[in-house]
Amino acid sequence: MHRFISSRSKFLLSKSSVSSISHCNHLSNSTNSADNKSQSNPSTSLPKLSGSSYQTQNLNGSPYFRRFNQNLSFLASKSGCNWFPSSGYLPNCAISDGNRSIIRCFSVEPERESIEYDVVIVGAGPAGLSAAIRLKQLCQEKGVDLSVCVVEKGAEVGAHIISGNVFEPRALDELLPQWKQEQAPISVPASSDKFWFLTKDRAYSLPSPFDNRGNYVISLSQLVRWMGVKAEEFGVDIYPGFAASEILYGANNSVIGIGTNDMGIAKDGSKKENFQRGVELKGRLTLFAEGCRGSLSEKIIKKYQLREKVNAQHQTYALGIKEVWEIDESKHNPGAILHTLGWPLDKKTYGGSFLYHMKDRQVSIGLVVALNYRNPYLSPYEEFQKLKHHPAIKPILEGGTVIQYGARTLNEGGMLAAEAAFGALHEGSNLELYWETLRNSWIWEELYKARNYRPAFEHGLIPGMAISALEHYILKGKSPFTLKHGKPDHEATDVAQLHSPIEYPKPDGVFSFDVPTSLHRSNTNHEHDQPAHLRLRDPKIPELVNLPEYAGPESRYCPARVYDMSQMKEPTEVTDQCSELPTCKACDIKDPKQNIEWTVPEGGGGPGYSVM
């Protein structure tokens, strides 16, 4: 099989600079043939080229722009590029990285097409799809028609979904009660529930705090894919491969929709041969279902100060790293569920591992580490590799092969949103209804009961376990107190002096692997030639703060080893390894000075999870 991206991008970088000048000459021809491609929105007609700016481009070609002051060249190219030719021939306009925020101010120009829906949902995950399905069901019940669309940055629905996963079908029973007949990929019922406390050499069996009877071991990626098909059957428009990168605000500062990413921009910000402007998706209502630490959701939370409004504590996160193995038939026990606590994590670090047996001889094994860990030398990826060598875990994996690898951060609630949304659109009721229905639902009850587990571990492993045991077995969630989380995750890291580096064993290639091998297995692929999507807000901080004080923790917590302190030459961008990112967002959360900004890359790239 061929690998296309590297050969394409390498070759075309040289080709496009040569052809840009000749393309300018084709401009007059190509705009005439623009009639062939009709624009859906009549308001976005092709504005005429202003004579002087056309001249500027003809004289200059791309090298000219680069010599100029960034702002000046930007403005010149902006006025000249005020059209959207359909033939795909575009002169090279140098739009440098630093000015991309300015481009967004111009987003209300008639340059971008805009499509209107009643409801726009960002993210085709379980929450987004449940909301879409529920909305369409309500439409059918009440004889109303609402147009619903879902945008998803993954190349297909399910490509960015990764989770344990032991599934409680309660919500699905409510949403799609016929799921079994309709062949949802939920077929392995939980058969056993084990809970082990691990030390370096032994595993002690503890009573399992979970009761998984009636639950199923599944691959969430496959379930979401199935849900996508169902949603389309209901008439939902799903658009995979399109990343929502900005929020559109209306006149009174309300959210009126989202804008998708421009595609086909090269690393230096110039437009490539296949440049396509993003589109605006406007909705009477917009639902953000991006998953943990969604980039747009975070912006909204900050802008409208949603956490402050309800006196909520800061959100805490954990990083989950997971592999799916195909193991020996004799060791496979479908439906077996195992959770562990303790080794390899130390007493001060909250987290644990899981091992679930799915069907087809596949097992899901993973380690979850809370991101408020203190030791900056901790590398969750290496801890996961260590875990696999434990004498109680290793035999299960022996003789097996790894199929996929992935990582994602998680929050320590979709359908109710749809009901509130429907109410808002159809009956004009207030969206506050969502909060109320949420409070009254069984989800709230469950979350409320579990609220004290994570903060209890603030005080260390043993007190944490003691308090959790107390909560779970005795108080059953009705405790009169609510413990507070400690510091936010990024502030929890101690300075490096208080800890010593951890020596991690080298990967053996059979059970433990090095990072490039694992990344290869996540089927991750981004278009190489695009602007870096991890940005440093202040380029000096890594050298001044992260390295001396915290010994460069980002080189350790990132499960893709994107950050390499020794090679950090260009401070405004992170290294070129952005192309191999599983987009887990750990850096956005854990960086001590919150200096890293995760922006969404070109849609269609990213990991290709199929059985995660």
Add this chain to the structure above:
Amino acid sequence: MKVLVAVKRVVDYAVKIRVKPDKSGVETQNVKMSMNPFCEIALEEALRIKEAGLASEVVAVSMGSAQCVDTLRTGLAMGADRGIHVEATGALYPLTVAKVLKALVEVEKPRLIIMGKQAIDDDCNQTGQMVAGLLGWPQGTFASKVLLDREKQLATVEREVDGGLETLCLDLPAVITTDLRLNQPRYATLPNIMKAKSKVIKKYTPQELNVEIKSDLEVIEVTEPPKRKAGVIVSSVDELIDKLKNEAHVI
């Protein structure tokens, strides 16, 4: 002038493939499928020809199971006007595909057929050449540049060959197969994806086209390539020569 583009639905190029445990083939269940990259390049070239005003219609064709319709929809979203789906289950080898395409050409009567040079799942590199042979049309394969002249009804094709570049002049109707450097395919935009839903995809069965699906080939076994062995550091030149002669048998 009508242009016919044949596209194939294959395992996505970014997927890490595995061999099925029974060694009968590559695992394709739950694996991402997409349009063959060379077919995308072919379609892009056809669209550019149409946008330059030299073609009136671009028709995309695909053969295989019902899911081929997804690939055709992608093609329609890129800009093709119509789609044709020939429904056939089971393995389809290049000669069969070429015969079906010949039958379709008799129905649609295009002046130009553009295809990818090969599919990335079987790497056959045969179908385009076979279609040209069956139809008796000239062929320009491994095209890295295509220029059409409508008045004179000919196509100038620059081909990538082992020794460099070869330029051929073909009388239309002709078959062109595309190579990597011909163009970079466009992204299907959201508005186009929406419009593609209303474009027509016509269904045929091989029986309707009087083509019998039989294969002259049978896949017996598929195995992974052997893992690379570790290298050995030799201690002297004599040892190296000895190994090259007696172990590797290359001298």
